Amino acid sequence: MQVDIRTKLLIVAIFSVLALTYQDPRALAVIFLLNILTLLAFRVSFNIFVSLKNFIFMYFVLMIIQSFFVRSGEPLIKLGGMYLLTTGGILYGLSIILRFLILAGSGLILVDHNAAELLLGLVKLRVPYEIVFMIQVGIRFIPVFIGELQNVFNTIQLRGVDLRKVYKRKVLRVYVSIFSPLLYSVWQKAEKLSILLELRGFRRFPTRSYYRDISMKKSDYVIICLALVITAALVYVCHKILTL
Amino acid sequence: MAFISLHKVSYTYMGRQKAAVREISLKLDQAEKIAVTGLNGSGKSTLAKLILGLLKPQSGNITLDGRPVGKYSLVEIGEKIGYVLQNPNQMLFNTSVYNEVAFGLKWKGKSKKEIDYLCKKYLDLFELWDLRAELPFNLSEGQKQLVALSAVLALQPRFLILDEPTKSIDTFRKGRLKDILQEIWRRGTGIMVISHDHDFIAKFDDRRIHMAGGEVVEDAG
Numbered sequence: 438m439q440v441d442i443r444t445k446l447l448i449v450a451i452f453s454v455l456a457l458t459y460q461d462p463r464a465l466a467v468i469f470l471l472n473i474l475t476l477l478a479f480r481v482s483f484n485i486f487v488s489l490k491n492f493i494f495m496y497f498v499l500m501i502i503q504s505f506f507v508r509s510g511e512p513l514i515k516l517g518g519m520y521l522l523t524t525g526g527i528l529y530g531l532s533i534i535l536r537f538l539i540l541a542g543s544g545l546i547l548v549d550h551n552a553a554e555l556l557l558g559l560v561k562l563r564v565p566y567e568i569v570f571m572i573q574v575g576i577r578f579i580p581v582f583i584g585e586l587q588n589v590f591n592t593i594q595l596r597g598v599d600l601r602k603v604y605k606r607k608v609l610r611v612y613v614s615i616f617s618p619l620l621y622s623v624w625q626k627a628e629k630l631s632i633l634l635e636l637r638g639f640r641r642f643p644t645r646s647y648y649r650d651i652s653m654k655k656s657d658y659v660i661i662c663l664a665l666v667i668t669a670a671l672v673y674v675c676h677k678i679l680t681l
Numbered sequence: 682m683a684f685i686s687l688h689k690v691s692y693t694y695m696g697r698q699k700a701a702v703r704e705i706s707l708k709l710d711q712a713e714k715i716a717v718t719g720l721n722g723s724g725k726s727t728l729a730k731l732i733l734g735l736l737k738p739q740s741g742n743i744t745l746d747g748r749p750v751g752k753y754s755l756v757e758i759g760e761k762i763g764y765v766l767q768n769p770n771q772m773l774f775n776t777s778v779y780n781e782v783a784f785g786l787k788w789k790g791k792s793k794k795e796i797d798y799l800c801k802k803y804l805d806l807f808e809l810w811d812l813r814a815e816l817p818f819n820l821s822e823g824q825k826q827l828v829a830l831s832a833v834l835a836l837q838p839r840f841l842i843l844d845e846p847t848k849s850i851d852t853f854r855k856g857r858l859k860d861i862l863q864e865i866w867r868r869g870t871g872i873m874v875i876s877h878d879h880d881f882i883a884k885f886d887d888r889r890i891h892m893a894g895g896e897v898v899e900d901a902g
C-alpha cells in the first residue's frame with residue numbers, strides 16, 4: 438500500500454509530541470509499543486539500527502551513568518551513607534531511553550521514503566521553498582560530509598596517530614585540529630553551492646514545477662482517522678495509568 | 682613471499698548493484714614499481730582502499746606482509762604503506778603547511794631538530810618551503826596535492842600508493858615528481874601509481890595493471 442508522505446509526517450509528528458509530552462516510563466512504554474506496531478504496519482526495515490548499533494550502545498551507557506546522578510524516590514544501592522542508585526534515577530534513565538527509541542523509531546517511518554517525495558510533501562504543506570531546499574541540500578550533503586570526515590580520520594591514523602590509544606588531552610587537540618579545517622571546507626562548499634545556484638537561476642521565478650506528483654488517496658484518510666482515534670485512546674489510557 | 686597479496690577479492694558499495702572490484706587476484710612485491718590504469722569508474726581507487734584496509738571486501742582475502750589486512754590497525758598499515766588520496770582536500774587538516782608535514786613526524790616522537798630538517802627537505806622537493814606558514818586550504822589544487830604528497834613522503838614508508846598524483850600538477854613539477862619517485866624507488870621503496878597520465882607513467886610501467894569494469898584485464902611487465 439502506498440501511503441502519502443503527508444500522512445506519514447502527521448504520524449511522526451504525533452509520536453514526537455507524545456514522546457516529549459509524557460515523562461512517566463509507563464506511559465512511554467505504551468507509546469513505544471504502539472510505535473513498534475506502527476513500524477511493523479508500515480513494513481519498515483530495521484537495518485538502520487544495525488548500522489547505528491555503536492551509537493545506540495554509547496547512548497545507553499550514557500543514560501545508565503546519568504541515572505546514577507538523579508536522586509529521588511527510594512534508595513536502592515547505598516555506599517557509606519551515599520545513595521548511589523535510586524528508584525527515581527532508574528525511572529529517569531528508563532524514560533529517556535524510551536523517548537529516544539520512540540523518536541528514532543518514528544523517524545524510521547520517513548527514512549524508508551523517497552527523499553524527493555518528502556520534500557514535495559513539505560512544499561505542499563506550504564513550507565517555504567527556501568527552507569525545503571536547505572533541508573534537501575542537508576540530506577544530500579550529510580553523507581558527503583560523513584565520508585569526508587571518515588577520510589580525514591583515516592589519514593590521521595595512517596600518518597601514525599592511534600586514536601584509540603593517545604591520551605585524553607591529546608585526543609582533544611586532534612579533534613580540534615580536525616574540526617577547524619572541516620568547518621572551513623563546509624563553509625567553502627556552501628559558498629560555492631550558493632554561487633552555482635545563482636548561476637543556474639535558482640529563484641529566478643517565483644514558482645517552480647515538479648516532475649513528480651503526490652496525492653492523498655482514500656487509504657490515507659483512513660490511516661489519518663485511525664491515527665487520531667488511536668492517539669485519543671492512548672492519551673486516555675495514559676491519563677488512567679498516571680492517575681492510578 | 683609477496684608484500685601485498687589479494688585472492689579473489691570482490692567489493693560492492695552499499696546500495697550498488699554492480700561490484701566495483703570483482704574477483705581480483707594479485708601479488709605485489711615490496712620493491713615493485715607498478716602502474717595501474719583504467720577508465721573512470723573501473724575500480725582503481727577502490728582497489729587501493731581495499732589494500733589499505735579502508736574498505737572490507739565482501740569476499741576474498743587480502744594479506745599484507747603475510748598477515749590479513751583486517752588484523753592490522755590503520756596506524757600499523759600506515760607504517761608500512763604511504764597513501765595519497767585522489768582528493769588532497771580530504772588529507773589536509775592542519776593549520777599550516779609546515780604542521781601538515783610535521784604532523785606525522787611529531788607523533789612518531791622525532792625531535793624538534795629532526796622534524797625541522799625533514800620538513801624543509803620534503804617541502805623543498807617541490808619548492809613549497811616558502812609557503813610553510815600558509816593555511817593548506819587556501820593553496821591551489823596542485824599545491825595542496827604536493828603538500829599532501831610531501832607529508833606522506835616525509836614519513837618514509839616502505840611502499841607508496843599514489844592515487845592520481847599528477848591530476849593538477851604543472852609539467853615542471855610533474856617531471857620533478859617523476860624523478861623523485863624514481864629516486865625513492867631506487868632506494869628500496871615500492872610504488873604503485875594510479876594514473877590516466879600516460880606520459881607520467883611511461884617510466885613506471887615496469888609492471889602495468891589495466892583495469893576495466895572492476896576486473897584486472899591486463900597485468901604485464
Ligand SMILES: Nc1ncnc2c1ncn2[C@@H]1O[C@H](COP(=O)(O)OP(=O)(O)OP(=O)(O)O)[C@@H](O)[C@H]1O
Binds near residue numbers: 723726767
Ligand atoms: N563511495 C561510493 N559509494 C558508491 N559507489 C561508489 C563509491 N565510490 C566509488 N563508487 C563506484 O565504484 C566504481 C569504481 O569506482 P572507483 O572510484 O574505484 O573508480 P576509479 O577507477 O578510481 O575511477 P577514477 O578514474 O574516476 O578515479 C564506480 O562505478 C563508482 O561509481
Ligand SMILES: [Mg+2]
Binds near residue numbers: 727
Ligand atoms: Mg579513482
